[in-house]
Amino acid sequence: MDWMIWTGAVVSALGLAGIVWAAAQVARDRRAGLDDAALRARLQRAVAINLGALAVSVLGLMMVVMGIALG
8 A cells, every 4th residue: 555655645745735835825915915805805715725735635644544554
């Protein structure tokens, strides 16, 4: 089950990269000095991306755990 562990690690790393990207995007948007409506729209998009990336990361971690348990 080594392939499942390594695949899960890659998937989890991609999810982590998405979380970091979403946090960086929020920081850039807050520094941009946008009005409330535009900032709210961008933050809603970033939250959706953040939650999706978190789900991908969790799936990757589940793959790692299952690979360890089955291996």
